[in-house]
Amino acid sequence: MNHDDRETQAVQDEAIENEGVEAYEIPKARFGAWTGQVKAVAIAHFVVAVVHLSMVFFVRNMFEAVINMMLQQLMEMGFGGEEISMIREGFAEMNWVVPLMIVVIVVFSVLFALNGWKLWLGRNWARINAIVLGVLIIPAFPLGTIVGIWFIYVMVNREVASAFKALSAQR
Numbered sequence: 001m002n003h004d005d006r007e008t009q010a011v012q013d014e015a016i017e018n019e020g021v022e023a024y025e026i027p028k029a030r031f032g033a034w035t036g037q038v039k040a041v042a043i044a045h046f047v048v049a050v051v052h053l054s055m056v057f058f059v060r061n062m063f064e065a066v067i068n069m070m071l072q073q074l075m076e077m078g079f080g081g082e083e084i085s086m087i088r089e090g091f092a093e094m095n096w097v098v099p100l101m102i103v104v105i106v107v108f109s110v111l112f113a114l115n116g117w118k119l120w121l122g123r124n125w126a127r128i129n130a131i132v133l134g135v136l137i138i139p140a141f142p143l144g145t146i147v148g149i150w151f152i153y154v155m156v157n158r159e160v161a162s163a164f165k166a167l168s169a170q171r
Contacts, residue, residue, distance in 0.1 A: 031163045037154045038119065041130060044147060045116025052109040059105065060098050067091050124168035130155045
């Protein structure tokens with residue numbers, strides 16, 4: 001029996017021991033030294049979801065503020081009322097942008113919250129989703145880059161992956 005098989009068997013044995021544990025507690029699988037990291041990643045998913053949802057309240061105001069700043073700069077550069085009104089009309093035709101941004105933000109919030117919950121419950125598919133979501137937030141420099149790399153680093157760890165797989169195998 002190789003190291004991975006022994007580790008998987010140990011996780012399965014411990015999972016059987018913990019049968020009847022409350023459904024909302026993180027499984028006491030053998031994540032070893034990584035247990036705290038796995039818990040922290042699950043909690044971080046909830047934090048990212050809340051941060052995304054809080055952005056919904058600011059998106060519309062930020063969009064309007066950016067447009068007004070651009071128009072103000074154009075007026076300072078000497079553009080007249082006719083050009084400015086044409087630009088305003090152009091922006092008015094883009095009224096679909098803000099609702100689309102809000103929908104995307106809400107979808108990502110739900111994905112992060114659901115994934116955090118399922119990570120907490122030890123679902124292997126949530127581990128894989130955490131890797132994908134980590135990749136997706138890397139472009140959000142600097143904080144998204146740090147958090148995304150951390151998600152990936154923890155979730156691709158061999159010990160973490162085998163523990164999640166063993167938990168999934170027992171279900």
